[in-house]
Amino acid sequence: MASFRLGLLLLTLAGQPLCFADATDRLERFFAGVATFEADFSQVILDENLIALEESAGHLWLTRPGRFRWDYGDPLEQSIIADGKQLWVYDVTLEQVTVRDQQAALGNTPAELLAGEGDFTDSYQIEDLGKQGSLEWISLTPRATNSQFSHIHLGFESGALKLIQMLDTLEQVTRVRLENAVENRPLPDDVFLFKPPPGVDVITDSG
Numbered sequence: 510m511a512s513f514r515l516g517l518l519l520l521t522l523a524g525q526p527l528c529f530a531d532a533t534d535r536l537e538r539f540f541a542g543v544a545t546f547e548a549d550f551s552q553v554i555l556d557e558n559l560i561a562l563e564e565s566a567g568h569l570w571l572t573r574p575g576r577f578r579w580d581y582g583d584p585l586e587q588s589i590i591a592d593g594k595q596l597w598v599y600d601v602t603l604e605q606v607t608v609r610d611q612q613a614a615l616g617n618t619p620a621e622l623l624a625g626e627g628d629f630t631d632s633y634q635i636e637d638l639g640k641q642g643s644l645e646w647i648s649l650t651p652r653a654t655n656s657q658f659s660h661i662h663l664g665f666e667s668g669a670l671k672l673i674q675m676l677d678t679l680e681q682v683t684r685v686r687l688e689n690a691v692e693n694r695p696l697p698d699d700v701f702l703f704k705p706p707p708g709v710d711v712i713t714d715s716g
Contacts, residue, residue, distance in 0.1 A: 546571040548690035557680040576701040
């Protein structure tokens, strides 16, 4: 499911790598200082020739640790909700929801990283890629050999996360751009609660 891959990406960036400590410090400041996050997003999936395969947009909410929600609009209306215990993927068009154990579903993924679960320095090799335009770029390479992703790049502007990009094992790139972001505004608990609507098929995935 393409939209479940939250921002897969690789972007060729100019500039020489800086020191590891600078990149780690910048990430630690962002993750330690941001308890809640809300933003509009636009997402595009590109093939190995950087030709767009799919475009979508929506809104996301995040409360650390471990809770998030991504609502996608047209053309593929979908919601992905992590409530801290379970992960719900609701396909509005198909009238179907799949529910999985959250920890098993996320594992070592960008979703886990953004939700603030675990120690990212244990899971990723971190490199400061320097500045391109208004964005400061940080590269994260998964240490696990079985990861679905080869590289994750995060673009920050004035300390705020603006762009997420990743390259997957199929050489496809997913790019997520964040707009109108608000940090540390209290979010109601019901944002992260999901109750399947009447008539919707519920599939429990224990794999």
